[in-house]
Amino acid sequence: MSLITLSHLSKSYREPGSGNEVPVLRDVSLSITAGESVAIVGPSGCGKSTLLNILGTLDVPDQGDYTFDSTSIAGCTPAQLAALRSEKIGFIFQLHHLMPQCTVLENVLLPTLALKAKPDAATLQQRAEALLKAVGLQDRLGWKPAQLSGGERQRVAVVRALINQPKLILADEPTGALDEKNAESLTSLLLELQQTTGTTLVMVTHHPAQAERMGRTLRLHEGILV
Numbered sequence: 001m002s003l004i005t006l007s008h009l010s011k012s013y014r015e016p017g018s019g020n021e022v023p024v025l026r027d028v029s030l031s032i033t034a035g036e037s038v039a040i041v042g043p044s045g046c047g048k049s050t051l052l053n054i055l056g057t058l059d060v061p062d063q064g065d066y067t068f069d070s071t072s073i074a075g076c077t078p079a080q081l082a083a084l085r086s087e088k089i090g091f092i093f094q095l096h097h098l099m100p101q102c103t104v105l106e107n108v109l110l111p112t113l114a115l116k117a118k119p120d121a122a123t124l125q126q127r128a129e130a131l132l133k134a135v136g137l138q139d140r141l142g143w144k145p146a147q148l149s150g151g152e153r154q155r156v157a158v159v160r161a162l163i164n165q166p167k168l169i170l171a172d173e174p175t176g177a178l179d180e181k182n183a184e185s186l187t188s189l190l191l192e193l194q195q196t197t198g199t200t201l202v203m204v205t206h207h208p209a210q211a212e213r214m215g216r217t218l219r220l221h222e223g224i225l226v
């Protein structure tokens with residue numbers, strides 16, 4: 001079943017100086033099946049982050065339709081989109097964006113605060129502990145981000161993205177700030193979690209070696225899917 005359907009999507013930005021419309025995405029159509037792993041690649045400035053932001057409903061297209069999990073995004077109010085993001089989409093960025101004053105466990109549980117229908121605290125705690133164990137951080141629950149290595153912080157960010165059991169994980173250069181060894185193991189972890197949880201993974205990456213490991217690669221060139 002298709003989780004994501006984009007049809008004839010276009011997006012432009014106004015250039016700050018001249019005020020000219022600059023097309024960023026042009027007539028992009030694509031479909032992503034539930035459970036797939038997809039890499040988005042292409043040169044810097046080709047529109048990868050813009051596409052990911054639209055998939056995450058953080059940005060809206062100028063033209064075209066986006067249907068996510070059978071919901072047409074254009075028909076949703078901002079409050080409905082906020083609820084949809086909390087319940088169904090997990091985000092991972094190049095930088096971990098962990099809260100420095102919170103422990104690992106508290107950071108992981110933060111996205112659950114936004115849920116309308118929340119599982120009880122014991123269930124959430126169990127889920128958090130199981131995921132932290134799956135990424136090898138079972139001994140770090142009470143630690144602060146500053147006490148962790150770069151690779152460990154990014155693994156906490158992965159667990160935080162999974163805590164609400166999303167249908168979709170959107171990762172924007174999640175390995176961009178890591179050395180090669182940590183980049184490789186983070187990609188392995190994402191793919192393993194994608195397979196065990198059945199979630200869909202869409203990852204923007206500059207690293208051809210990481211992209212090759214995804215089920216499918218989408219290549220953007222000057223805003224066009226090639």
Ligand code: ADP
Nearest residue numbers: 013014024042043044045046047048049050051
């Ligand atoms: P990539 O992720 O492939 O590097 P982006 O999607 O970040 O590319 O950006 C594509 C183009 O859109 C770039 O030329 C960028 O300057 C422009 N752009 C992105 N976001 C904005 C914005 N909010 N306002 C104006 N221009 C933007």
Ligand code: ADP
Nearest residue numbers: 140143145146147148149150151152153179182
């Ligand atoms: P990396 O090779 O990823 O840069 P680091 O040298 O930063 O790793 O960290 C190696 C180990 O030391 C990690 O397991 C991390 O948890 C631990 N560590 C790093 N900084 C601290 C700290 N301030 N307090 C306690 N443990 C730390």
